[in-house]
Amino acid sequence: MSTLPPAPRRVTAAMVAERAGTSIATVSLVVNGKARGRISDENAARVLAAVAELGYVVDGAASALARGTSDIVVLLAPDLPNPFFGRVIKGVQEELGSRYQLLLSAAASGAQPNATDVRRLSSLRPAGLLVSAPGPDFLDDLPTGTPLVLLDAPGLEARAAVVNYDLAPGVEELARHLAERGHRVIGYLDGATPAATYLLRRELLREAAARHGMTLLADPDVRSGPDLAEAAAATLAALPAWREAGATAIVAAADTLAHGVLAACAEAGLRVPEDVAVAGFDDLPASAVTAPSLTSVALPGDALGRAAAHRLLALIAPDEAAPEEAPGPLAATLTVRAST
Amino acid sequence: MSTLPPAPRRVTAAMVAERAGTSIATVSLVVNGKARGRISDENAARVLAAVAELGYVVDGAASALARGTSDIVVLLAPDLPNPFFGRVIKGVQEELGSRYQLLLSAAASGAQPNATDVRRLSSLRPAGLLVSAPGPDFLDDLPTGTPLVLLDAPGLEARAAVVNYDLAPGVEELARHLAERGHRVIGYLDGATPAATYLLRRELLREAAARHGMTLLADPDVRSGPDLAEAAAATLAALPAWREAGATAIVAAADTLAHGVLAACAEAGLRVPEDVAVAGFDDLPASAVTAPSLTSVALPGDALGRAAAHRLLALIAPDEAAPEEAPGPLAATLTVRAST
DNA sequence: CTGAAAGCGCTTACAG
DNA sequence: CTGAAAGCGCTTACAG
Numbered sequence: 001m002s003t004l005p006p007a008p009r010r011v012t013a014a015m016v017a018e019r020a021g022t023s024i025a026t027v028s029l030v031v032n033g034k035a036r037g038r039i040s041d042e043n044a045a046r047v048l049a050a051v052a053e054l055g056y057v058v059d060g061a062a063s064a065l066a067r068g069t070s071d072i073v074v075l076l077a078p079d080l081p082n083p084f085f086g087r088v089i090k091g092v093q094e095e096l097g098s099r100y101q102l103l104l105s106a107a108a109s110g111a112q113p114n115a116t117d118v119r120r121l122s123s124l125r126p127a128g129l130l131v132s133a134p135g136p137d138f139l140d141d142l143p144t145g146t147p148l149v150l151l152d153a154p155g156l157e158a159r160a161a162v163v164n165y166d167l168a169p170g171v172e173e174l175a176r177h178l179a180e181r182g183h184r185v186i187g188y189l190d191g192a193t194p195a196a197t198y199l200l201r202r203e204l205l206r207e208a209a210a211r212h213g214m215t216l217l218a219d220p221d222v223r224s225g226p227d228l229a230e231a232a233a234a235t236l237a238a239l240p241a242w243r244e245a246g247a248t249a250i251v252a253a254a255d256t257l258a259h260g261v262l263a264a265c266a267e268a269g270l271r272v273p274e275d276v277a278v279a280g281f282d283d284l285p286a287s288a289v290t291a292p293s294l295t296s297v298a299l300p301g302d303a304l305g306r307a308a309a310h311r312l313l314a315l316i317a318p319d320e321a322a323p324e325e326a327p328g329p330l331a332a333t334l335t336v337r338a339s340t
Numbered sequence: 341m342s343t344l345p346p347a348p349r350r351v352t353a354a355m356v357a358e359r360a361g362t363s364i365a366t367v368s369l370v371v372n373g374k375a376r377g378r379i380s381d382e383n384a385a386r387v388l389a390a391v392a393e394l395g396y397v398v399d400g401a402a403s404a405l406a407r408g409t410s411d412i413v414v415l416l417a418p419d420l421p422n423p424f425f426g427r428v429i430k431g432v433q434e435e436l437g438s439r440y441q442l443l444l445s446a447a448a449s450g451a452q453p454n455a456t457d458v459r460r461l462s463s464l465r466p467a468g469l470l471v472s473a474p475g476p477d478f479l480d481d482l483p484t485g486t487p488l489v490l491l492d493a494p495g496l497e498a499r500a501a502v503v504n505y506d507l508a509p510g511v512e513e514l515a516r517h518l519a520e521r522g523h524r525v526i527g528y529l530d531g532a533t534p535a536a537t538y539l540l541r542r543e544l545l546r547e548a549a550a551r552h553g554m555t556l557l558a559d560p561d562v563r564s565g566p567d568l569a570e571a572a573a574a575t576l577a578a579l580p581a582w583r584e585a586g587a588t589a590i591v592a593a594a595d596t597l598a599h600g601v602l603a604a605c606a607e608a609g610l611r612v613p614e615d616v617a618v619a620g621f622d623d624l625p626a627s628a629v630t631a632p633s634l635t636s637v638a639l640p641g642d643a644l645g646r647a648a649a650h651r652l653l654a655l656i657a658p659d660e661a662a663p664e665e666a667p668g669p670l671a672a673t674l675t676v677r678a679s680t
Numbered sequence: 681c682t683g684a685a686a687g688c689g690c691t692t693a694c695a696g
Numbered sequence: 697c698t699g700a701a702a703g704c705g706c707t708t709a710c711a712g
């Protein structure tokens with residue numbers, strides 16, 4: 001049996017204080033970096049030594065209770081395992097630094113982040129909350145009191161702190177690119193969740209297509225969750241109607257979906273790009289090695305994460321905020337590959 | 341400015357108690373489901389009503405402090421955004437149910453989970469800890485006291501609760517498959533981190549290759565992190581030596597790496613599988629649509645996650661543990677596709 | 681069945 | 697510069 005050794009007594013501030021010959025208050029001040037001009041150098045050194053010797057770590061629960069807030073930042077997202085999210089997480093971590101601890105939470109399976117998720121997470125008293133691609137009515141029932149930044153939530157700018165991509169340039173590039181290749185009708189595979197960003201991707205593409213004399217087939221909706229097999233099945237089901245409508249290109253709302261489109265085309269015996277062109281959104285790493293390599297509207301995940309974290313830090317501590325906003329450009333660009 | 345409305349006073353058990361006309365203790369008992377035979381049905385109902393009216397949620401920090409443990413289960417992993425991990429997370433969540441809240445934490449960028457990470461996370465007083473692919477000396481300096489299950493940590497079975505894949509069958513299948521295709525020398529692209537699972541993959545493959553009269557080129561090591569471009573670069577650098585040694589196949593320790601191998605082969609003008617065969621581990625969804633589609637040792641991520649969570653629940657509450665262990669088979673199998 | 685009270689381990693005015 | 701003490705919001709014996 002893999003029994004752990006008997007739990008050694010948790011080291012408390014009281015134990016550190018006793019060892020250092022100071023009060024608990026002094027320990028607290030020192031370990032929280034508030035000793036400046038309040039604690040003698042000698043006592044501070046004694047505390048630090050005792051901390052090191054005993055391996056003391058401030059109890060997060062007690063600290064959060066006393067201060068009213070922890071140093072946890074929670075990132076709530078609908079589709080954590082999506083490779084796209086890796087970049088976002090990295091960007092958030094880089095910007096957050098070591099003062100806050102980033103914890104990730106996946107929304108209830110397959111669903112979008114909602115107010116209930118936030119309520120549950122709020123009981124942890126997080127220092128801040130980052131929510132990616134929230135549902136449309138996310139803000140309506142939201143428990144407030146925790147600094148909150150939404151990512152990828154177009155349309156909610158007026159009601160919350162939001163960090164969005166500038167999708168327009170990339171979508172415009174994609175439309176122009178397809179028009180130049182002679183396409184006139186485009187099938188569209190949408191995401192299954194009603195995230196505002198999906199809505200926007202579709203509408204922007206519809207408009208851009210129209211500007212270039214093309215038609216986007218998005219009615220009736222063809223939708224799929226992020227699962228490749230599901231996307232492939234949805235595509236196979238839609239293919240006859242799309243072909244009949246004259247579609248020579250298929251755009252998917254995300255690369256994970258576009259991978260399913262590629263699989264479906266292979267299964268249907270359609271050559272890409274000769275019989276049908278395919279493109280996606282995100283520009284995932286794997287999209288460089290698909291058969292054929294995938295044209296995609298590249299979304300800079302790390303920049304999004306960094307901008308969101310920057311924004312959140314400003315909400316948490318308005319005074320300490322870095323002077324320059326400078327979150328870097330969040331403009332989408334088009335990566336052209338063999339699939340178009 | 342996206343100012344949030346003034347924070348409404350946090351609802352406390354005291355407020356619920358006052359509204360329900362009971363004591364705080366009664367509220368606690370009811371919301372924690374410990375009312376059975378201790379609280380009159382009437383009072384319980386009054387509490388529940390007050391809870392609903394006020395939207396009360398137990399304060400996690402205070403609860404954790406009082407009980408000594410929260411209901412958070414932390415999953416610590418080196419490479420959260422790896423699509424392979426999505427399945428694992430899903431499996432864990434399914435098995436964990438709604439009683440515990442799963443939070444994910446990425447190990448210090450690019451590194452493996454270590455004792456320091458655990459110490460930091462332990463201050464949250466998690467109910468349990470799940471650690472994926474820990475470093476080799478992970479257990480040496482580990483703060484104990486929290487139920488802990490390791491996933492994908494071969495070799496540590498004797499010293500901790502561990503849930504591992506049975507890699508041997510899949511590796512044997514891969515070796516036999518390659519031998520049947522006439523390969524005699526195999527290049528190996530290893531993972532950059534010294535995770536025990538990577539070590540094991542390589543050693544098992546080396547042994548299986550030998551059994552089938554093949555040689556695995558793993559000395560000197562060729563290694564790469566999970567980034568596709570990095571894996572491609574490592575492959576390009578190693579290719580001349582591999583080719584010179586007569587390698588006609590390349591196996592990568594993970595599909596994310598194998599995708600880089602595919603990219604490198606394309607860049608080097610090598611046809612897959614005619615000039616060189618390629619295979620990986622994990623069987624990621626995208627591996628079904630790569631150019632060419634990728635042969636891979638399939639690792640059932642959801643089964644791993646479910647087994648780990650099952651094991652952890654048993655450690656947290658040995659009495660409540662489900663009678664049947666039955667975590668499902670964790671045997672690796674080979675998915676053969678066009679790349680070999 | 682119920683509630684008063686101690687205690688979880690901190691942080692932060694406050695008094696010195 | 698320092699420490700005693702109140703308080704954060706729960707949970708849990710304990711006494712009734």
